[in-house]
Amino acid sequence: MKVMQLLPELNSGGVERGTLEIGHALVAKGHESVVVSNGGRLVPQLEQEGTRHLQLAIHKKSFSSLFKIRPLRKLIVQEQPDIVHVRSRVPAWITHFALRGIAPKKRPHLISTVHGMYSVNGYSAIMTRAERVIAVSDSVVDYIHQHYPHCPKSSIVRIYRGINLHEFPHGYQPPAAWWHMVYQLFPQLENKTLITLPGRITRLKGHEYLLELIQVLKAEFNVHGVVVGGADEKKQGYLDELHQRVTDMNLQEHVTFVGHRSDIREWLAASDLVLSLSTQPETFGRTTLEALALGTAVVGWNRGGVAEILNRCYPTGLVEPENADALFRKIHQLLATPVKPAPVQDFQLSEMTDQTIALYQQVIGSI
CATH class of the missing domain: 3.40.50.2000 (Glycogen Phosphorylase B;)
Structure with a gap:
């Protein structure tokens, strides 16, 4: 064939x-x-x-x-x-x-x-x-x-x-050499609780929710927001807007844009929480699944393909779509009392x- x-x-x-x-x-x-x-x-x-x-x-x-x-x-x-x-x-x-x-x-x-x-x-x-x-x-x-x-x-x-569960094994931790490289590039991440939003830089991914969360959580939980994903030429203007928003909110020491990465597995495994906050329903939500497979908790809107994954693999992470208050409460709860995902069997x-x-x-x- x-x-x-x-x-x-x-x-x-x-x-x-x-x-x-x-x-x-x-x-x-x-x-x-x-x-x-x-x-x-x-x-x-x-x-x-x-x-x-x-x-x-x-x-x-x-x-x-x-x-x-x-x-x-x-x-x-x-x-x-x-x-x-x-x-x-x-x-x-x-x-x-x-x-x-x-x-x-x-x-x-x-x-x-x-x-x-x-x-x-x-x-x-x-x-x-x-x-x-x-x-x-x-x-x-x-x-x-x-x-x-x-x-x-x-x-x-x-x-x-x-996904290939051998590539995203439950409980995987990045090697010491990876952490050393990350801390050399981004020393501000050391000893922080990492809340990560993966995905290409586009208005649909919900970056504003991440910035607002970091703003209200940073004092209590020593959190740091990590945006993993690059911006193509057409989206460069939006990336500039996000950087300006970070400055306006005085979050320069609390949010890091790491750009396009080929080591997404390591970033997901290194995170304390991964977010899926797209303003439109995701058709599937691969990074949600990858993070859960590794054993990292994911919080996402209860709609689209992400909801299908979370319902099967980690219903604790479901939040009413576009409800910023419910999102804050959920993340506050999981930071105070972490709930680890069970090993993924599906997908x-x-x-x-x-x-x-x-x-x-x-x-x-x-x-």
Whole structure:
């Protein structure tokens, strides 16, 4: 079986990591894996794990992307994949038009994954027009049913994202050398209670809640807020706003932005609490799951995929959405009387990859 996955770029994020994980699993099971994207920092890892990468600029939300239809069609005809799996809206539209120029009998099967609760419009509807539509949580299934009733229920397949529990073992602690490196870079973190907000720098992640929490908790609990995640060029203005807000609140000694990190496991394990405070429902919430797997408590809004994870793995961490008072009370309670998560049993990576590959095989009729 030959599978071609398409996504905008390969830098960071859940879509990108899921693409690598499926590529790795396909190769491990003797299948052929191809990924088409505009490239990025994860390409070397992708190729090292046995997937071929074909670079094509299918990432821009602009009219110029229409000029990629013919090159993509040529790639599909050359590669002759059994499955084309689209993971984002721009690549999905380009693929839609590319496939229309291929004779029906020669077209590959089309699968999409709805990774986000996108704005509801005709542009986003393309993600629901594949033979099978993978939803990454029950919340996403509900979102599709509610907003895209044209999508047959029989076409929607819920496949939770997953993590490798060997990579995020319960009780893991960063080595002394890591702590030494961190204290050299960020000496202000030493001997502090670390409350961490992971994720890319964007207005949706709820950084303002973190700043307000640190403001009211810092005297009593010696807390320090840690923001783990970088800002792309378009979000640099928002990062500047956050830095100014920290200054205005006189929190320079109490909040640290560590930027994009490849050692996210260590940061999550080093934290006393991890937060998930997105202003919109998360479709899944991978860092929530990773932190819980390591044994770090997570507090998050009771909605979306994060609520699905917390309900199963750590219901103590659930808080009424956007309720700042309830959030403060919950975190105060957990700092005063910590409650450690039990070892995670659900949401394993092998289940996600096995179910996805089984779906591929079902669609092409090989089983």
